[in-house]
Amino acid sequence: MSEVSTSPNAAPGLSERLRRAAQNGRLTATLILLPPALILFTLFVMLPLGESGVYAFYDWNGYGAPEDFVGFRNFEQMFGHSVFSVAAGNTVKIVIVSLLVQLPLALLLALLIYKKTPTNAAFRLIFFVPYIMAEVAAGLIWSFVFDGNYGVTASIANSLGIDRFFVLADRELAFYAVMVVIVWKYFGFHMMIYIAALQGVPDDQVEAAQIEGASRRQIVRHVQIPHIRPAIAVSVFFSIIGALQVFDVIIPLTNGGPSNQTHTIVTYLYEFGLTRLRIGFGSAVGVVLFIVAVLVAVFYQRIFMRRANP
């Protein structure tokens, strides 16, 4: 997309630049390589986005053309719906847990195993397995774990001699269980980002700090973390955007239940928009989610990513 910078608003010396671009083959490359990307992006990203922006103002079941224009009614319904508030609240909780539990955990593990040794390589692989596992499979595995009759929790209850408990059926506990699974599923990704970054910290800076009497914690705080700050900025960004979009693990775990207590915005969209054939309503949810994501992205890039790359 950087070739877009040869567009007409790059006014001074435009013809000169075009001529040079034509000579060194960049113009040809642009003409050949840009259209497929542009067409695909337009067809599969911009058009659907624009369309759902339109559908959001219709009451439409997905069949035929949308005709029943309802103005902002979909939005009013959504913001008035208690389940939407729960879903939005859950999404915020996921963001918070991702930032305050998942990322510190990922950083801690990365600090433990970033050095290149065979043992560390094995641990790295183990910790990364949840991330490469299909979301649905992960959800299924954990639904067995949490199964109060036959699962791991059942064994725990038995060995402790307490009553069986059904975590995923408990209105209070279910979402905590979901968050455990989310942390488990995605920490490996952030851990890998941190490991790569930590390996880039020059050894001699760590050694210099050792010689100066810095403790392990002081080295982490004063030498390693400042070094990997750009990586942390990226990982926080991925973490927030990912948290806004959590969907797949929830369906096999709780499917949003019990009593709609474990929905996220996306499962809410799926449940109340798609499965009930209220495409217009679902589009409205999608539009809200999209706007939030874009706002986060724009502000985050403005504030943090820029400072991270001076």
Place this chain on the structure above:
Amino acid sequence: MAEVRLENVTKAFGNLTVIPDLSLTVPDKSFTVLVGPSGCGKSTLLRLIAGLEKPTSGAIRIGGDDVTRAEPSKRGISMVFQSYALYPHMSVARNIDFGLRISNVPKEERERRLNEAARILALEDYLDRKPAELSGGQRQRVAIGRSIVRNPKVFLFDEPLSNLDAALRAQMRVELAELHQSIASTMIYVTHDQVEAMTLADQIVVMNKGRIEQIGTPMDLYDKPASVFVAGFIGSPKMNLMPGKAIGRPDIPTVGIRPEDVEVTEGDGWETKARVVETLGSDTIAHVRVEDVGEMTVRLPGHIRLNDGDRLKLRADPARQHHFDADGRRMEGQTA
């Protein structure tokens, strides 16, 4: 008192024995330079003294204390790395007083030491800058400043000047010599550079494959190299080494003649032809071919102007020849 002693130190990385068995005493307040070819274990030795590596066996004492298993920060040493190892996100001042801060040295004391170091190293105007905004020489000084403020008993330097250009290196060499005079600590210094070794050292340690070939003052090593290896390593251009029969002494396996111990003569001498001539101004270095002897390098006074291909007659000063036995050891009493 901060004499550094290594007693039968060995170091292996897995199957690779880098230092087979090494004993060395670095006298208190001396400037000791470790030299040797790449990969001979100089950095490893320095890191053993620093505590960044633990010896496989043997003992290390600093100022009489056994520090073999002690943490680097508990040894009273400081180290200047080849790459400087400055913290890029901290200002010069922070880089210098980092160690003092984390060991909770009181503010006044910290500032006093920081200002003292900045004064010695002429860094006063740069204290607020980040390392990226400094020149190579300034960065080097910051790294040295970071060492100074800790008042170490022993300074360790690992090729500290090798990233600097020649002019800056010459200047920093003088500054290091001055520093050593003014703070009178023990300094152990690793270098590849002949000139640094000869000019800075009280004592040079020549290493080869993890062993010490010779220890001595610069002029000891120059005048009486203990082996062919040292003879070839100390002095620039390198000493000419040739079989004894070249000078009519078939009883001597190897004869060494320094390029500067050869002169142009009118009388008896080798008939030679200059292959390449390097005119340095003060000296003229000629790479010549000698019948029946082979290639030789000679250093002649600068007023002798030569061209490639010139013929000249050369004579080696017989009093300044070095004789080595079949094992490459120096044969004593041979240089009359």
